[in-house]
Amino acid sequence: MSAEDSEKAYSSSAGDDVPEYAGERAVNKKAAERFGVFAPVMEKLFDYGVEARGVERVLENERDPKLLWNNLFMWWSVNCVLTTVPIGALAQAFFTLSFGNACATILCFGALGAAFTSGIATLGPKTGLRTMIIARFSSGYIGGIIYSIFNILTQLGFATTCVILGGQTLAAVRPDTLSLEGGVAIVAVLSVIPCFVGYELLHRYERYVWAPILLVMLFLWGLGGKAGYHVTAQKAFEDPAGRFLAGDVLSFGGIVFGSFTGWAPVAADYNCKLPVNTSAWAVFFMTFFGLYLPVCFISILGAALMTITNPVYVAAYEDGSMGGLIAQVLTPWGGFGKFLLVVLALSVIANNMVNTYSTGISIQALGRPFAVVPRMFWTLVGFIAYTIAGIVGREHFSDILSNFLSILSYWTAFFMVITLEEHFIFRRKGGPLGGYNLDDWDTPSKLPLGIAGILAGAIGVAGAVVGMAEVWYIGPIGILAGNPEFGGDLGFELAAIFAGVSYPFLRWLEIRLVGR
Secondary structure, three states: OOHHHHHHHHHHOOOOOOOOOOOHHHHHHHHHHHHHHHHHHHHHHHHOOOOOOOOOOOOHHHOOHHHOOHHHHHHHHHHOOHHHHHHHHHHHHOOOOOHHHHHHHHHHHHHHHHHHHHHHHOHHHHHOOOHHHHOHHHHHHHHHHHHHHHHHHHHHHHHHHHHHHHHHHHHHHOOOOOOHHHHHHHHHHHHHHHHHHOHHHHHHHHOOOHHHHHHHHHHHHHHHHHHOOOOOOOHHHOOOOOHHHHHHHHHHHHHHHHHHHOOHHHHHHHOOOOOOOOOHHHHHHHHHHHHHHHHHHHHHHHHHHOOOOOHHHHHHHHHHHHHHHHHHHOHHHHHHHHHHHHHHHHHHHHHHHHHHHHHHHHHHOOOHHHHOOOHHHHHHHHHHHHHHHHHHOOOOHHHHHHHHHHHHHHHHHHHHHHHHHHHHHHOOOOOOOOOOOHHHOOOOOOOOOOHHHHHHHHHHHHHHHHHOEOOOOEOOOHHHHOEOOOEOOOHHHHHHHHHHHHHHHHHHHHHHHHOO
16 A cells, blocks of 8 residues: 555545444444455454544544543543552652641642643543644644653553552462562453453443442551551651651652643543533533542552551561552451452553553554554554563562652643643634634644644743752752752643743744744
8 A cells, every 4th residue: 555545545534434424334444444455354343343443533423422421430440440559658658748748738739630631631522532633733743743752651651550560469469379470461461452442342341340449449448447547657757847848748749740640641532422512511520520539539548558557567568569568458358358459450450441542542643654553553562562661660660650650740731731721722712713623633734833832842841850859850940949858849830830831922923923
């Protein structure tokens, strides 16, 4: 197939030539045509339920209003998982915060992160596009590619933490017979199977899986209480009130913010099949509570478990990280406790399915040469990448989680600000552009040049650099925000402010000079 034929086949696969109300089968047939001699096989695969659609826009006649409640249940399932527990534990393990200050930080920074992410989610029904494609309307085709690369790394990072913690926990059930590498592989394989099928199976699974996992989390709260929470246990190790304590709160707050906003680059991916007239406020609040309630509830559980001072529990954490501590908490229930441990280990599949699916979508968003390859293939590529990364990094879970979530918050901060400013300032009714010409989503010559978005993003990076506080680097402003040895992380705040201030002017100038 020539490049010209490939482009033609790709552009027609969006369903533009499918008769109105023709149904999913017609869409599948049209999507399969671009695979030439393999078209009959691909069409049969699509008819059996494997999702044919990739990054193509979902047209209005292909939307389903019954999917509205999925915004709540899906995000609840994605975050009501084992991988959310260690986020709260980092408050004491890395930043010596007391339980009270850890909770306050989770609640406040979590609300901010959930609000921004929910704002991005509202763009899905309005456009029928995936999040990384929506980014093209602010940062152009090239800018969209840059964000897609960031997002691929983000989703693979999330997936790596999922398979490591799930593998740790499975290995803790039968330490003599199952290696950590084996546990990582099991979780990875079980995650990729539903993602290979696609959107519908993913939503169906996420609609229900939150309920049994929430019950297990309640069991953990109770068993932790039986072991003995000592909420003042870390108070003696906490930095005194003032600059040092503020630095600890800011650094942990950046991690909490990143744990929420890590979903922003995929937030529209999972509601782009909702009708265009779906209430934006309904989408916003369902997404907000689907994120905020489980993440806060379970992160605070992680912080609470770190207050247990029983030497046996402390040793379990030191020897087996969070997976070992949770295994110890469930020990009093014997065999049933081990069963619950297996359930918890497998809960990460709900989280990792989203990482895996969106990795494939983001690879397709790199451009037409990638988009003509079926999403399911890129899903398998992502699966191989994070499985290898999980096995290699299996002994360093806490370090990976802490550094990954901190850095994650930087780029998502300026990405969200730029995307939302484009929507509310330039694309609003009566604004300079008056809305989106959605048919242009894959036509670079009709999209913005992207100079404004790319420059504002670069300025946001500069803000992150001067404000960040990592083990390997502390910025000149970050060092002023906390202990001179460790600093205080202001990276995401300054990234958002620098980009937010610069983008409106740069975009206004771009529209004035170029007209788009």
